[in-house]
Amino acid sequence: MTPRPLSVLIIGATGSIGRYAVAEALRQGHSVRALVRDQARAARALPDGVGLVVGDLTRPETLGPAMEGIEAIVFTHGSTTSERDVRDNDYAGVANVLKTLDGRPVRIALMTAIGTTRPGVPYTQWKLRSERLVRGSGNPYTIVRPGWFDYNQPDQRNIVMLQGDKRQSGSPKDGVIARDQIARVLIDSLHIEAAEHKTLELIAEDGPEQEDLTSLFASLTPDARESLDGAEDTVNLPVDHEPETFRGDLATIAAGNVTPER
Structure with missing residues (x-):
């Protein structure tokens, strides 16, 4: 079935x-619309066919036109993997976009990384906090945690979706996946109903790529509506012990939540 065309904003459109x-x-x-800092560079x-809108994730006052x-x-x-960079760019970018939406519902696909729930790793904790903001926003979403980019062999294209974030070696042993497959899963999730409210780790194994990913998404456990964490994750970060920055962002975003507050 051909998906209904959507107006899609890509954050990080010029990245790998x-x-x-x-x-x-x-x-x-x-x-397709792209949020870019340098219009001339992005045009190259x-x-x-891509609409270019100039803005900066770290400057929320610039984000309105893109959305x-x-x-x-x-x-x-x-x-x-710097804690400061992940906090000030990866996390803050998600927070600023969600706050700019101010409760207006959109379909979200968020890419983080396999091993996001590893305990005691400061930079992954900020990735985890960005996931929590998305779950707390009330928007329909899919959160994709890809394995190591482009470490797969040419015949290693069979897409596998895992849950529970149990592979935490911090090396390609955790799983590998091609960049174009990560992109496909993110975009496919926008129109596959079974992908909604799912958090998954994404890797590839030996074999050909599937034509339709619906059954893979359908096999996953949905995140609990009352939880800020993935369905099968083990997380020990009580919200009341979290940094004030996160707690303030969560409160602001949840205030505009289109569903009952968690």
Whole structure:
């Protein structure tokens, strides 16, 4: 079935996953907009047909125009393993976008990383907090935690979706996946009903890529509506012990929640 075209905003569109997400969204017939800091650079990097809107994730006052009329948002941005960079870019970008929406419902696909729930790792905790904000926003969403990018062999294209974030070696032993497949899963999730309110780890194993991912999404356990964490995750970060920055962001975003507060 051909998906209904959506107006999709890609965050991180010029990055290594974002470019694939843009291409896949266009291939599926969506109207694609990209939030960019440098319009000239983005115009060289992205294909024709992509609407370019200048803004900066770290400056919320610049984000409004990019989100006008948007039906879906795909977050593909990511920084280093520095706690400060992840906090000030990865996490803050999600927080600022959700606060700018101010409760307006959109379909969200968020990319974080496999091993996000590893205990005692400061930078992954900020990725986890960005996931919690998405769950607390009341929007329909899919959270994708990909394995190691492009470590897969050419015949390693069979898409596998896991839950519980149990692979935490911090190496390719946790699982591998091609960048274009990550993009495909993110974009497919926007129109597959079975993908809603699901959190998953994404890897590839030996074999061909599936034509339809509906059954894979359908096999996953949905996140509990009253929880800020993934359905099968083990997380020990009580909200009342979390940093004030996170608690304030969560309160602001939940205040505009279109569903009952968690």
